[in-house]
Amino acid sequence: MTPRSFQAKLVYLTVAVLVLLQAATLIAVHFAGQRTMRDSIADELRVGSRVLDRILAVRGRQLSETVRALASDYAFREAVAIGERPTITDALSNHGSRINADTVFLVSLDGHVVADTLNSRYVGKRFPLPSLLGEAQERGEAAAIATFDERPYQLVLVPVLAPRPIAWVCMGFAIDEVLLNDVSRLTSLDVSLRNPGAERGDYQVLLHPLKTADGSRIEVLLQRSVAEAQRPYQRLELQIFAMSMLALIAAVIAAFFFARGVTRPLHRLSEEAQRIERGDYSTAVDIRQHDEIGKLAGAFNRMRTGIAEREEQIRLQATHDSLTGLPNRTLFFDRLSYAIADAKRSAGWIGMIMMDLDRFKDINDTLGHHFGDDLLIEIGRRLNHTLRESDTVARLGGDEFAVMFAVTDPRHAEHVAQKIESALESPFVLGGVSIEIAGSMGIAIFPQHAGDAATLMKRADIAMYEAKKNHSSFAIYEPGRDEHSLRRLAILSELRHAVARDELVLHYQPKIDVGTGRAVHAEALVRWNHPVHGKLPPDEFIPLAEQSGNISMITKWVLRRAIADCGEWNASGVELTVAVNLSALDLFDAELPTYISGLLSEVGLPASKLVLELTESAVMRDPSYALRILRDLKHRGITLAIDDYGTGYSSLAHLKRLPVDELKIDKSFVLNLRNAATDDIVIVRSTIELGHNMGLRVIAEGVENAEAWQILKTLGCDMAQGYFVSPPLPANEFRVWIGAAQTAFRSGGVSPEALS
């Protein structure tokens, strides 16, 4: 019980209040007692006074009766009549002793003592109390208190009648100790004749004067010892004090137990709170009271379960992906670290697969985020079904998944990757839309590829990019790939900033009308002036941009730039059509046609001055969707061209359905077009014929010499492009070149040789 505890406070408060109350009570009782006692003593004294009066009256009556009896006693009267003093004296003594009278006199009618019981001392003398006699003569009898012989007496004087008065008989009691003791006994007062100096210290007194016949002063002192009177009050006070002490002890015990009844549950609640503070939510407080504390305990328990539930939720959110419910990157990293630590001890192997989905961003953009979210959930589900329960499947963010599992050898890891691949093979049907999706997986194994979780994850990532680059579904990390990968990764991370930093530039390469020798088109080719790596060709960053989902941004930048440049050329009288390459992913951007129209109208360039080039494979990824976009673009008056024709596997029937205007023969067929005997000529010729038959213009790329030019001219190819005419040139150089070319054309000299 610490001094500041509730229990101590309650006990102290109880004690303080009780002590105050009881002290007040005791003081009040004390003073009331004192007052009552004084009053009571005063009452007692008054009563004593009355008792004294009463006793005197009774004795007076007794005296009177006795003396009357004596006076009317025949024998006595006879004796008196006869006048024999010894007989009379004996009769007086005899009757006097019957009531213990202290003195009896027989007085003659003339006032002389005839006989007395005081050894006949007064015989023959005058009666010592003439006033009494006088009163008796007047009234027939007299009673009074008077002093003689230096003693106070209560006396009665009556006549002896025979039947006429023949003498007086006087009888008296001494007012002495016996009488006073009587009073004292009846009243419990100290009673004494007043005797100066008899009043002692602590006494309350009353002086009772007695009425005397002779005017002498007789006072009875009634006194009561205050100390004695106080005794019952002191006893009462002592009892009250004792009861107060008992009450105090009882109250302290009651307060102690009451407070404990309050503080015990509070202690338990506080302990429970500490347990909750430590994160232990397992135990409920068991307080079954129907009072406020019980309610508090109930609320406390509800709070505890509430906190536990919320904490579990928060913990889940902290460690799990809220969308798929799979562990997140943090938890995955933790588990991987633990697993590696375990594996280190047991010399086991841990494999991990990093996977991202191909084209996921486009799916998200075209089909909406909800669709994308549902897809991710479904993928998570399939991964979980495919793998063992002891394996961990995590979503690291976006469309990136990671899988961790114990392996015995690298083949096992590949097997897992294959299992995942086949799990994703069947199309996903979500909200009535069926979609096929593939993932690129990178495999890394501990301890073969890395000694810690962070490195292992990085290397799995590198392997994943490797797979992506190779268009394969998975790749195992190969030691030494890091450098290259790092550059790629750096490029990848910097790519998104390239546009903003204005690091991209356009080069243009003209396409020449083979018939007229006139430059009709200019193909825009993007270059990246990387601040560290220098000028990067599109081959090195466009696939990365496609993989990282940045291609759309780059495409849009190129479109804006190219359309702006073309607008300028046309405005300055150089009639040219600009050609821009679209990525496969661009064909999933439903907004693209609108965006392009916007750009054209901004610059004021007619749609016919724009050619969009796209590869066969791009169209083939999702032909139906691509077709919609292409039709839209076509509808807007934009010219469409199939790029790199001949490398893909598209069927001609399919090609026929596409709303394209031009066909670009892949440069691999054109580069070796030196003599007419090669297969390439057959392919080029048939392609040109086919294109023409389908109403398409045919363009040849990679024209690097005059022979190829001549052959193409012979074969009726519509346009040619390549180093034989002009390499891709920076915009400003191209502007100079085209100016010169057009001037030459107008002046009539038309030959590629002249142009180059």
Add this chain to the structure above:
Amino acid sequence: MRRLLLLVLLPLLSLLSTSASAATLVVDVRDARGAAVTEAVVYALPVGRQFPPASRTAVMDQKNRTFIPHVLAIQTGTAVRFPNSDDIRHQVYSFSSAKTFQLPLYKGTPANPVRFDKSGVVSLGCNIHDRMSAYIVIVDTPHFAVTKNGRTEIASVGAGRYALHVWYPEMKDAPPPVALTLAATDTKALTVTVRK
């Protein structure tokens, strides 16, 4: 002690006489305020001579616990009978020096009357009835009477010198006697005033 004063006024009015050979005294006894004193014994003692004792009988009856009469005057030598007319017994006594006697409890009339040979006042009492009281006044003269409503008459008083005495129950001191000289046929009316 109170002093009693007896005033005798001799009226000048003629007195009526009933007998030619004897005088008659008519006496009024009054107190100081002039009120009649009843049951006062008025008696005339001869001066210089004595009457022989009487041998008559008088009666002091007891009826309804009362002596009747309350005051009985007799001449010395008279015997008094004490008949008891009540159903209850009485015990008559006297401690007076003129005659001390007692009649033990009795009913009816005791056989012997009590003879009073000595002049004086006998105070009678009954020992079982303290309230009963009577006086027998024994005088040495046949000329006495007891007042009724303050007045009485003593007839047949022979001529000669007399001292007229008055006694009454509450008397403390005897008033001085009044000297009278009576002629044979005098009828004297006088008033005695006593101080009570």
